[in-house]
Amino acid sequence: PEMSSSEIDEIIKSADIAFNDWKNVGFDERAKLMKNAAAVLNKKKHELAKLMTLEMGKPILQSVAEVEKCAWVCEYYSENAEQFLSDKIIGTDASKSFVCYNPLGVVLAVMPWNFPLWQVFRFAAPGLMAGNAGILKHSSNVSGCAIAIEDIFKEAGFPENLFRSILVKSSKMDKVIEHPLIRAVTLTGSVPAGRSVAAKAGAMLKKTVLELGGSDPYLILDDADVEQASGTCVTARLINGGQSCIAAKRFLIVESVYDEFVELFLEKMKQVKMGDPFDEEYFLGPQASKTLRDELHQQVIKSVDLGAELLLGGEIPELKGAFYPATILANVKKGMPAYDEELFGPVAALIKVKDESEAIQVANDSIFGLGAAVFTEDIVKGEKIVKEKINAGACFVNAFVKSDPRLPFGGVKESGYGRELSEFGIKEFVNIKTVYIK
Structure with missing residues (x-):
C-alpha cells in the first residue's frame, strides 16, 4: 500500500x-x-x-x-x-x-x-x-x-x-x-x-x-577475432533479458568481416533458450511487463517498416507471459528506432560500416554515452580508440561492458x-x- x-x-x-x-x-x-x-x-x-x-x-x-x-x-x-x-x-x-x-x-x-x-x-x-x-x-x-x-x-x-x-x-x-x-x-x-x-x-x-539510458555501440573491426566477438556480443545483448542500460545495443561491423560476423552471431542467437526464468536451463526469461514488451515490439515493427531487415525473432511468441524472442535487425539506418532510440530488450541492431573511422563516427552518433566496446586483435590500437575517440563513460576492449565496484561507473551526454x-x-x-x- x-x-x-x-x-x-x-x-x-x-x-x-x-x-x-x-x-x-x-x-x-x-x-x-x-x-x-x-x-x-x-x-x-x-x-x-x-x-x-x-x-x-x-x-x-x-x-x-x-x-x-x-x-x-x-x-x-x-x-x-x-x-x-x-x-x-x-x-x-x-x-x-x-x-x-x-x-x-x-x-x-x-x-x-x-x-x-x-x-x-x-x-x-x-x-x-x-x-x-x-x-x-x-x-x-x-x-x-x-x-x-x-x-x-x-x-x-x-x-x-x-x-x-x-x-x-x-x-x-x-x-x-x-x-x-x-x-x-x-x-x-x-x-x-x-x-x-x-x-x-x-x-x-x-x-x-x-x-x-544507453545505446552502447560494439565495434567489430576488420582484425577482430570474430568467433570470440560474436559470442561475447550475444551475451552482452541478452543478459537480463536485454533490459540493461549497459547492454550492447548497436553492433557496428566493418564490411570486410560483416558476413562472417553475422553468420556466427545469428547461429549463436538462435541457440539461446527462452522460457521459465525459474528453470536454470533458460538464459532468456520474460520481459518485466507486457507493456514494456509491447513498446519494444513497436520499435522493431517501426524499424522494419522503415527498411530494417529482420534476420531473427521479431514476433510475440505464444508463451504465457511477457516474453520476447532474441531478435536481430540488419540494415539499420539513422531515422529508425533501432538506430536512434534505446532498445530495452533482446533486440540487436546490426549496422554495416566501411572501416574503422566510420565505425567510430557511428558509435558517437548517439544522444547517449554510457558504455562501448571495441573488438580487435591489435590491443594497442583498441586502447587508443577507446581512450581517445569514443565518447562514453565506460569503454572496454574485447569484452562486454559491466560494472565493477573497483571502477567508476556512469556516462556522458543523455x-x-x-x-x-x-x-x-x-x-x-x-x-x-x-x-x-x-
Whole structure:
C-alpha cells in the first residue's frame, strides 16, 4: 500500500535523527556492519534471488549472481571506505592545510526495476560507509525487493531508520525532493525520469547523480577475432533479458568481416533458450511487463517498416507471459528506432560500416554515452580508440561492458552525469571540505 505524506515525512525525519548519530560512528564500526550486510546477502542469496525473479522475471542464475555482486560491493567498501575518505594533506603556505570529507545527510535514491538489488547496493554501500543515511524510492513493480533491502540492513545491525524504503508513486516525488532534510538525490532510470528529478532537485539546489539510458555501440573491426566477438556480443545483448542500460545495443561491423560476423552471431542467437526464468536451463526469461514488451515490439515493427531487415525473432511468441524472442535487425539506418532510440530488450541492431573511422563516427552518433566496446586483435590500437575517440563513460576492449565496484561507473551526454562505485562514487555525496590553519 502507498504511504501517506505524513508517514513519509516521519520516515525522513527519523532517518535524519539516525544520521546525526551515525556520522560520528567510526569507520571500524561502520565496516563491521557493512561486512555483516554482505554476510546476510550471502546467507539469503537463494531467497532474495527467487524474490527478484518473481517480481521482474530475471533468469534465476542471473538473480543469484546479482545477490553475490551486492555482497561484493558491501565487502569492497567495508575494506576501502576509510582509505578513500582519509584526510588529504596539501602543501600550501599554511602551517597545515588539508581536505576532509564530511557526510551530507539523508540521500534519496530513486531506483529502477532491472537490477532491483544491485542498483540499490551500489549506492547504499558507499553512501552508508561515508556516514550518510539513505531513503529508497524503488520501482513499484519491485516493492518486495525494496522492503527486503531495508530488512537486510536491519538484520546486519545498522541503526534503526538509517536506511528506509518509501512506497510512493513517481508522481508524488516532487514533494519528497522538496523535503528540507533530503540533502541530495541519486537516480538510475530513464532519460525523462532523470530530467524530471534533476529539474526539481536543481530548483531546490540539491546535488544529483544520474545514471540514465544507453545505446552502447560494439565495434567489430576488420582484425577482430570474430568467433570470440560474436559470442561475447550475444551475451552482452541478452543478459537480463536485454533490459540493461549497459547492454550492447548497436553492433557496428566493418564490411570486410560483416558476413562472417553475422553468420556466427545469428547461429549463436538462435541457440539461446527462452522460457521459465525459474528453470536454470533458460538464459532468456520474460520481459518485466507486457507493456514494456509491447513498446519494444513497436520499435522493431517501426524499424522494419522503415527498411530494417529482420534476420531473427521479431514476433510475440505464444508463451504465457511477457516474453520476447532474441531478435536481430540488419540494415539499420539513422531515422529508425533501432538506430536512434534505446532498445530495452533482446533486440540487436546490426549496422554495416566501411572501416574503422566510420565505425567510430557511428558509435558517437548517439544522444547517449554510457558504455562501448571495441573488438580487435591489435590491443594497442583498441586502447587508443577507446581512450581517445569514443565518447562514453565506460569503454572496454574485447569484452562486454559491466560494472565493477573497483571502477567508476556512469556516462556522458543523455546517459547522465556523476559517477557511482570506486573512490569516485563514494565522493559524490560528501562535503569535500578545505581546512586551512595559519
